[in-house]
Amino acid sequence: MSRGAGSREPGAGGAGSREPGAVWDTFGYERTVLVVARTLTSTYRLLDALDLFGDDFRIRFVFTVNATSAFSDGVPDVLRDAGITPIPWTRVAAGDVRYDLALSASENIDFEHIRAHTIVLPHGLGFNKYVPDRTGTGQRLAGLPPERVLRDGKATVTLQHPEQITQLLAACPATAGRTAVVGDTAFDRVAASRGLRAHYRAELGTGNRTLITLASTWRTDSLLGRRHALPLHLLGELPADSYQVCAVLHPNIWARYGRHQIHLWLSSALDAGxxxxxxxxxxxxxxxxxxxxxxxxxxxxxxxxxxxKPLLLSTPTEETVAGSPPHLLARSAPALAPDAPLLPQVEEARAAHRPGQYAAVTSRVFAHTGEAATNLRNLIYDRLALAPPGPHAPTRRIPLPVPLHRRVRSHVVQTATPADGSLDLIRFPASAMRADYPMDAHVVADETEPELKIVERAAAIVRRQVLDAVEARTWARATLDAYPGARLALTATADGCWAMVRGAGEAWIGSPRWQPEDVATAASALYCCWLNRTLGDRAVTVRTGARVHEFSVRFTPSSTAPAAP
Structure with a gap:
């Protein structure tokens, strides 16, 4: 790790700064670090960084919120959820708080009120874009503290790569001796967590589908700023049994609009999975x-x-610094065409990807890989004039995610019949229904589908909850009476499903590996048999994505019903 010059003495109040109420303490800590939160993004980065100091009773971390950003909303809630009661900023500004070092992940805090040296952590990757200044009338290089702060030696800016030293010196000579290259702790955690990929996919319910992740930064020239409905359009074009779509939105988007508004804007996409x-x-x-x-x-x-990962990038933006890694990546990765169909673009980009094709770009972003946690921890201990508790800091792997994910309740189904006589189903979420679906496509709706128009359009209505034969008949009759547009009503039973076909009869459908969620697939199989006038006792092979279903059908015409096997 390379460091800049500067004093290593503890800050305001001298070594071992303690609050006046220390008489009430249980733990005799030696140093206090003031953690200055400002935005959601910077707060999350600070909370992650503090994991490096577990088990060290010598240091106490106290938080405050410098709420001077348009994206400060929600920061107190995040701290509260983490079990943190922040010190009011007014006390910090008045000089009523004693501490030895300040820690922030924002270059825009009110440094004039900080009475100790500040270590500034990155909240992104490098210094790659221009963003509005605090007045909203000009621009500044994101990540760089004010020149006067650097000139006065009040802050050390941590860097992820040695190349950034040269970049910052050219942009602001006052950075000389005020930086420290430590690496990127966030990326090290990601790299350390790659072995958990199967666990993450299981938690997301991905299965053997192809997972497409949308990752959007903020502002109008971001991925979703340019294409608000991209998640819904993807879900409407990518077959649901072959693809899953995940969205990651920059915290500034959440801070600006709030959870309710974002969920409202994405409501159909969420219903579509x-x-x-x-x-x-x-x-x-x-x-x-x-x-x-x-x-x-x-x-x-x-x-x-x-x-x-195979990439598709939206077109470059003027806010990106020319020659920076994001600028170079945009020139080397395939571009997402705004008006072209999405499925061919996704498949072509994935097929064209070659392992390591972005290494020349990313080698300019990440340095000291696997060492960032130890480097950052040692920098902070050095500033506190304390010896690190051991030679290596922990790198904690990423826990299982807890996303918002709704079950898709209804599908628009297209069918194809290969030469072997089996049935291929290409299904799309009904809530992402497009106008250009083939006329012969049909809708299979779960009885709990929240959108009434989808249920009213359904050719088949299904129930996943298991019923016995008598209950199944009663439910099916009532369902067909309630929805005159439906041709079939199917419900799961203990070993298959029971179906009623309007004006034709009843059927029992089973499978050697039957699961209650297979009832929707069985509904499409039975509907196609009815449509093709092949409804009767028979075997049906159905493919949904990579999965093959072997169904056996027992059909009884008119009013007599088959005895369940």
């Missing part, structure tokens, strides 16, 4: 689990490239 990662965690698992990433000029595109 979109996996939505929360703002505080999950982006790492979403990238690791992905088979392909659609993204923009934000930091997650570089992380995905370092993970060697």
């Amino acid at each position: 979109l996996v939505l990662m929360p703002p505080h965690a999950g982006w790492q698992a979403g990238l690791i689990a992905a088979d392909q990433v659609l993204t923009d000029h934000g930091s997650l595109g570089l992380v995905a490239a370092a993970l060697d």
